[in-house]
Amino acid sequence: MNRSVWIHLLNFTEIIVLAAITYFAVIKKMMNVEFITFQIPASFLQLNTIFLSILIEAMPFVLIGVLIAGFIQIFVSEEQVEKWIPKNRCAAVTISCVIGACFPACECGIVPIVRRLVAKGVPIYAGVGFLLTGPLINPIVIFSTYMAFGNDMRIAGLRMGVGFAAAMIISLIMSLFFKKNQLKVQPHQETIRESKRKASFFVRVWDMFKHSIDEFFVMGKYLILGAFFASFIQTYVSAQSLLQVGEGWASSTLVMMGLAYVLSLCSEADAFIGASFRHMFPMSSILAFLIYGPMIDLKNTFMLASVFNMKFVISLIVLITITVFTCVSFLAWL
Amino acid sequence: MTFHIQQAFRAVILAAFTWLLINLHLNGDIAKYINPKYDLLSKTAAYVFFFLFFIQLFRIWSRKKKHEHQCHHECSHDHPRSPVKKMISYSILIFPLMTGFLLPPQTLGAGAAAKKGTVLTPKTAESQMQAETEVDPSLYDHKGMVVDRKEIKQGEYDENMKRLDHDRVIHMKDEVFEPYYGRINAEPEKYIGRTVKMTGFVYKEESFQSNQLALTRFLITHCVADASSIGFLTEFDEAYTIEQDTWMEVEGILHITQYDGFEIPMLKISSWKIISEPNEPYVYPVYIKIK
Numbered sequence: 001m002n003r004s005v006w007i008h009l010l011n012f013t014e015i016i017v018l019a020a021i022t023y024f025a026v027i028k029k030m031m032n033v034e035f036i037t038f039q040i041p042a043s044f045l046q047l048n049t050i051f052l053s054i055l056i057e058a059m060p061f062v063l064i065g066v067l068i069a070g071f072i073q074i075f076v077s078e079e080q081v082e083k084w085i086p087k088n089r090c091a092a093v094t095i096s097c098v099i100g101a102c103f104p105a106c107e108c109g110i111v112p113i114v115r116r117l118v119a120k121g122v123p124i125y126a127g128v129g130f131l132l133t134g135p136l137i138n139p140i141v142i143f144s145t146y147m148a149f150g151n152d153m154r155i156a157g158l159r160m161g162v163g164f165a166a167a168m169i170i171s172l173i174m175s176l177f178f179k180k181n182q183l184k185v186q187p188h189q190e191t192i193r194e195s196k197r198k199a200s201f202f203v204r205v206w207d208m209f210k211h212s213i214d215e216f217f218v219m220g221k222y223l224i225l226g227a228f229f230a231s232f233i234q235t236y237v238s239a240q241s242l243l244q245v246g247e248g249w250a251s252s253t254l255v256m257m258g259l260a261y262v263l264s265l266c267s268e269a270d271a272f273i274g275a276s277f278r279h280m281f282p283m284s285s286i287l288a289f290l291i292y293g294p295m296i297d298l299k300n301t302f303m304l305a306s307v308f309n310m311k312f313v314i315s316l317i318v319l320i321t322i323t324v325f326t327c328v329s330f331l332a333w334l
Numbered sequence: 335m336t337f338h339i340q341q342a343f344r345a346v347i348l349a350a351f352t353w354l355l356i357n358l359h360l361n362g363d364i365a366k367y368i369n370p371k372y373d374l375l376s377k378t379a380a381y382v383f384f385f386l387f388f389i390q391l392f393r394i395w396s397r398k399k400k401h402e403h404q405c406h407h408e409c410s411h412d413h414p415r416s417p418v419k420k421m422i423s424y425s426i427l428i429f430p431l432m433t434g435f436l437l438p439p440q441t442l443g444a445g446a447a448a449k450k451g452t453v454l455t456p457k458t459a460e461s462q463m464q465a466e467t468e469v470d471p472s473l474y475d476h477k478g479m480v481v482d483r484k485e486i487k488q489g490e491y492d493e494n495m496k497r498l499d500h501d502r503v504i505h506m507k508d509e510v511f512e513p514y515y516g517r518i519n520a521e522p523e524k525y526i527g528r529t530v531k532m533t534g535f536v537y538k539e540e541s542f543q544s545n546q547l548a549l550t551r552f553l554i555t556h557c558v559a560d561a562s563s564i565g566f567l568t569e570f571d572e573a574y575t576i577e578q579d580t581w582m583e584v585e586g587i588l589h590i591t592q593y594d595g596f597e598i599p600m601l602k603i604s605s606w607k608i609i610s611e612p613n614e615p616y617v618y619p620v621y622i623k624i625k
Contacts, residue, residue, distance in 0.1 A: 045440040048433045053367035053557035055430055056355070060379040067382075144555070147619065209389045216386070217344060221426040228429075234449070234559060265560050272555045272619065273562055 043235055050231035054299070055224065057266055058108045062223055063216070065109030069116040070212030074204050081121045089125065093171040096126035097164060100133030106266055107135040107294055108223055111303040112215050118181050125175030128316065132167035135267040136160075136294040145290065148271035155287070158331070163291045166327045170295075170319050182312040222306045226299030230264035233298075237262070253285040253328060257321065260293030267294035284332035292324045340420075341393040347427055348387035354434045355380035366439035368557040369618050441615045442552050444537040444578040447563040491620070503585070506532040511617040512553055515564050518588070522599035525588050530601055533583045533609065534565050536576050541594070542567075544574040549582060549601075554616045561616070567593065570603035581609050 086092050105113070110131055118127045135141075137160050145156040199207070256277065265273060274289045296317055304313045355376060358364040368376060494510050498517060504525070506514050511532075518525050534549035542548075550565030568586060576582070586601035593600075 040437065042440065043445070045437060046442065046446060048437050049367065049440045049442075050559050052430060052434055052439070054559045056358070056364070056367050056376050056379075057372070057557040057559070059351075059355075060375045060382075063379055063382045063386075148555075206389070209386065210393065213344065213348070213386050213390055217347075217427070221423050224426050224430055231559065235446075237449075263559070266556055270560065272553065273560055 047231050047235040050234050051228050054227040054231060054264070058106065058223060058227065058299075061106035061109035061266075062112075062219060063109075065105070065112045066212045066215040066219060067209075068109075069112040069215050070208040070210075072113065072116040072120060073211045074208040076120055078121045081117070085122055085126060089123075089175050090172065092123055092126045093129050093168060093175060096122075096129035097133045097167050097171065100130040100167070101137040101160075101164060103130075103134050104138040104140060105134040107297065107300050108219075108226075108303060110134045111300065111307060112219050115183070115307045116215075118183060121181075123175070124178050124180070124182050124312075125171045128174050129167055129171035132170060132295050132320070133164060136163045136167070136291065141267050141271075141294070145271040148275040155283070155290070158287055159290045162287065162327050162331060163294075166291060166320075166323050167295070169327070170316075170323050173319060173323075174316065177315065178312060182308045184307060184309060218306070219303060222302040223299065226264060226302035229302075230262065230298050233262045249282050249285060249332060250329070252281045253288045253325060256281060256285045256289035257292045257324065260289045261297050263293070264297040264299035265293060270294070282332065284328045287331070288324055288328040291328070292320070295324065296320050335395050338394055338396065341390065343424065345387055345390040345394060347424075347431070348383055348390055350431045352380050352383040352387055354431060355383065357435075363439050365614065365616075366441060366558070369554045369616075371618065372556060441611065442558060442561055443535060444550075446561070447537045447550055447552075448539070503529045503531050504588075506530065508612075508614060508617050509620070511551055512564070512619050515566075518566075518599055519564075522588065522590050522597070525599070526590060528588050529585060529604075530566070530588055531583075531585045532566070532601075533581065533612065535611075535615075536578050536580045536582060537563070537565065538578055545569050545571055547573045547576060549584060551617045552615070554618055564617075566599055566601050567591065568601040568603050570606065576608070581611050583607055583609050 086095060113134075114127045114131045117130070118124055142156050142160060145159055146153060149155040260270070263270075263273070270290065270293050274286050277286060277289070301313065301317065304316070358367070359373070359377060359380070364370070364373065364376065491513075495513070495517070498504055498510075498514055504514065504518075518530075532549060534551045537548040537550045538546075539548070546567060546569050548565050548567050550563045552561040553564050554561050568584060570586075584601065584603050584606040586603040589600050589602055590597050591600040592598075
């Protein structure tokens with residue numbers, strides 16, 4: 001079909017959907033809600049409840065993430081990034097991991113930030129370090145882990161310590177294999193820099209918010225997809241069937257890591273879930289759950305895959321899996 | 335002046351997200367999705383959405399020249415170029431709005447508890463320490479995130495815990511359900527013979543006998559997705575007549591029984607009645623505030 005016809009059709013559809021949203025939002029109260037709900041299976045309602053709850057929980061963090069990303073886009077220049085990041089690879093990885101550890105972020109809020117940083121010339125391995133430690137190590141996570149494990153500092157401490165070590169190892173190995181920025185869409189920086197130099201402060205702040213909005217519309221759909229799949233699995237796949245596989249500590253560690261991946265819990269809330277498996281699995285498997293989940297999960301994979309090359313994302317997931325597993329096994333062996 | 339339909343559409347989506355969040359807060363349904371302690375956080379999200387909506391309004395109409403300038407910025411974002419892709423990506427964004435406005439939230443029940451598979455958990459060594467050591471206040475008062483939490487003070491908490499040890503009837507009210515459950519589950523032998531009063535929904539497993547059912551609550555840390563179920567096994571003759579998901583208020587004497595090779599606490603019911611689902615079906619972990 002002719003392209004312009006398509007565009008007209010699209011515009012037409014947009015108007016219809018627009019009207020539909022308004023219609024339903026306003027009319028719903030007057031309609032008999034029962035009428036709709038009784039045709040929908042209860043399991044879908046449950047899926048929808050979990051789906052929306054993940055979204056409501058993640059939205060504030062994603063909004064913070066896109067605002068910071070907008071800020072970086074407008075106010076941080078490539079020259080500054082070049083000045084701040086050490087040339088030495090090890091130093092760059094260490095610094096990025098430390099900054100990530102000080103930075104309270106959630107795994108979904110951090111993807112847009114890393115994407116902007118990498119577009120500004122931060123080396124990809126430093127970006128990885130930041131991506132891994134940001135959600136894993138921060139005061140809220142430490143506190144909730146401490147609470148969930150009966151006010152025992154040991155698990156919280158191990159989670160931070162082993163997590164940090166694993167993040168360092170992963171970023172260093174990634175630095176050997178990936179040199180370029182790995183972004184799907186290469187940034188057009190020259191044009192932005194020129195137009196920005198001339199602009200006044202007010203215009204730049206305005207631009208920052210506009211960028212944040214665009215960033216939200218790019219990231220939002222992957223967050224929604226990820227949240228939907230995670231809630232789908234929670235509703236229709238029984239954790240119990242997964243758990244029965246977990247005999248022996250190697251397979252139980254893998255099961256816990258798999259669970260961390262598909263549940264896609266926020267790193268600030270996963271400690272109580274981890275704690276509820278204490279009687280079934282050894283401590284090292286629980287630790288794997290607590291470290292692996294914040295680094296990578298289903299929801300996060302969708303967002304990463306939208307930003308970076310597929311090959312990079314898959315390598316990262318494989319590497320995180322192997323490293324976390326090895327680190328935790330090493331600890332169990334000690 | 336040019337009218338940009340796509341920008342207008344985005345403004346509507348931002349407005350709809352604002353509306354959805356505010357609506358959930360106004361009609362109280364938000365408690366069916368997230369722990370009320372995080373209310374402030376999602377309210378802030380609603381304000382940010384509204385603010386972004388306001389900014390977006392100015393992008394709907396623009397002069398021709400300005401539009402070209404804007405395009406430089408927008409090119410660095412990966413807009414799907416084909417109209418079909420665009421349609422798909424907007425339908426994804428609209429999906430949660432539609433289900434959010436149209437479908438009612440559902441309280442988690444026995445079906446979800448079965449999927450999670452952690453209802454009856456034997457005691458663990460670590461949980462014996464439950465909430466006995468002091469919490470470092472500097473860790474606690476971190477950022478605005480926890481400001482709105484309904485914390486209880488250390489004194490009040492101690493008072494509650496003392497009542498667990500001395501009251502004639504252990505009344506597991508919502509606000510103490512999680513710490514009481516933790517204590518009793520950790521050292522059930524300490525509470526043998528005590529009377530426990532609790533409410534919860536009925537959950538049954540295949541391995542239960544006809545006079546057994548579990549009375550359960552969901553513990554929500556952050557949102558419904560991280561719910562875990564906690565509760566006690568109970569025993570009374572009419573148990574087989576009661577359907578899953580029925581809400582009950584019971585009183586019973588605490589015993590210890592064997593389940594799946596573990597020792598777990600069990601209530602021998604002395605009185606029970608069926609009640610309707612409470613307004614607050616979930617329980618939340620207790621955070622102690624130290625002054």
